[in-house]
Amino acid sequence: MKRLKPLTAFSAFSIVLLTMPLGHAAVILLQNALGKEHVALAGVLLGFAGAGLLLAGLFASKELMATLLGMFGALFTWSGWIEIGFEYYARRLGIEPVMQNGVVVTRAEYLLMPSSIGFFAIIMLYYLFGVRSGCRFFLWFQRLLRFDSRLGAGRSSRNVAMVTFMEFNVLLWGFYLLLLFAYDENFAGDRHPVTYFIAFGSLLWSVLLFVKLLKISNLAYAIRYAIPTVLIFWNFVEILGRWNVFTEIWIQPSKYVLEIVLMTLVLLILMFSVLFGAKGKQKSEAKQV
Numbered sequence: 001m002k003r004l005k006p007l008t009a010f011s012a013f014s015i016v017l018l019t020m021p022l023g024h025a026a027v028i029l030l031q032n033a034l035g036k037e038h039v040a041l042a043g044v045l046l047g048f049a050g051a052g053l054l055l056a057g058l059f060a061s062k063e064l065m066a067t068l069l070g071m072f073g074a075l076f077t078w079s080g081w082i083e084i085g086f087e088y089y090a091r092r093l094g095i096e097p098v099m100q101n102g103v104v105v106t107r108a109e110y111l112l113m114p115s116s117i118g119f120f121a122i123i124m125l126y127y128l129f130g131v132r133s134g135c136r137f138f139l140w141f142q143r144l145l146r147f148d149s150r151l152g153a154g155r156s157s158r159n160v161a162m163v164t165f166m167e168f169n170v171l172l173w174g175f176y177l178l179l180l181f182a183y184d185e186n187f188a189g190d191r192h193p194v195t196y197f198i199a200f201g202s203l204l205w206s207v208l209l210f211v212k213l214l215k216i217s218n219l220a221y222a223i224r225y226a227i228p229t230v231l232i233f234w235n236f237v238e239i240l241g242r243w244n245v246f247t248e249i250w251i252q253p254s255k256y257v258l259e260i261v262l263m264t265l266v267l268l269i270l271m272f273s274v275l276f277g278a279k280g281k282q283k284s285e286a287k288q289v
Contacts, residue, residue: 005214005215005216005217006214008216008217008218008219008222009210009213009214009216009222009226011219011222011270011273011274012213012216012219012222012223012225012226013210013213013226013229013230014266014270015223015226015267015270015271015274016071016223016226016227016229016230017226017230017233017234018263018266018267018270019071019072019075019267020230020231020234020237020250021248021249021250021260021263022250022260022263022264022267023075023078023079024248024250024251025249025250025251025253025260026079027079027083027084028250028251028252028253029253029254030042030043030046030084031084031087032254036091039084039087039088040084040085040088042080042084043079043080043081043083043084043085043087043088044080044081045080046076046077046079046080046081046084047076047077047079047080047081047085048080049076049080050072050073050074050075050076050077050078050079050080050081051073051077052073053069053070053072053073053076054069054070054073054074054077054161054162054165056069056073056161057069057070057073057159057160057161057162057164057165058159058161058162060160060161063160063218063220063221064219064220064223064274064275065275066159066160066161066164066220067160067161067164067220067223067224068223068271068275069161070160070161070162070163070164070165070168071164071165071168071223071227073161073165074164074165074166074167074168074169074172075168077165077169078168078169078172078173082173083109086109086110086112086113087107087108087109089109089112090107090108090109090111090112091108093112095108095111095112096108097111098111105183105190105242106180106183110176110180111180113176113177113180114177114180114181114184116173116177117177120170120173120174120177123170127170128141128142128147129142129147134158134163135167160220160224163224164223164224164227167224167227167228168227168231171227171228171231172231175231175232175234175235178198178235179198179235179238179239182194182195182198183195183242190239190242190243191243195239198235198239199235199236199239199240200236202232202233202235202236202239203233203236205232206229206230206232206233206236209225209228209229209232210229212225213225213226213229219274
């Protein structure tokens, strides 16, 4: 079993990691393909597709399938209802993107997103003071404030798909806000020491989480643990892209079709491998019984 743990960790990390650039690329390709007049409707439908995946995950009998459906449901709803939704209103209100040397460095929809920080704060109040969750950060904070005794002894009922769905969306939302405030010259700036701290602090934090991920043998749990690991690591990737250290090919997918197709194939291969591998393991265990 110990030999399988690194393979499980790398598979889980790779699956979650590939969803990040491919999610970006899918939204941009959708916007370019449908045009401005139809992209809002596409975003609504994409969000409903994500909600459908979540509902399917709520009734999934297998933990791995529920986890994957929750994660991709979150990716679809975020891309459709959040990203494309903000893009629609940014265009409707005539908000211009931030340009540097003739290149877009912050898209118009992301200039609207910081206004949602109040909603994010409300969600955080719920998780910090309204429920005993499975998140170690929230549990640590509740113990620090001596608030854990007020929440009762047990955790609320948890559905794997919903936990994965909320974890992905809330973390993605929170780190978007963190980076957007860091990039804002009114608060810091993309070359400010605070941004450097976020970049390399995120890298160190993600490495520490990955070391813990290597100890997990259950694939479904490993994928759920890989979500914060990857999203924290993605802060480092995003900031490196902002510093022009490398080309973010997922922002211009039409120019890097081969690379996007290869990443998609790798993700599909990993997905089929883990799903069929899990089925094979269940059959072998059933035969032994």
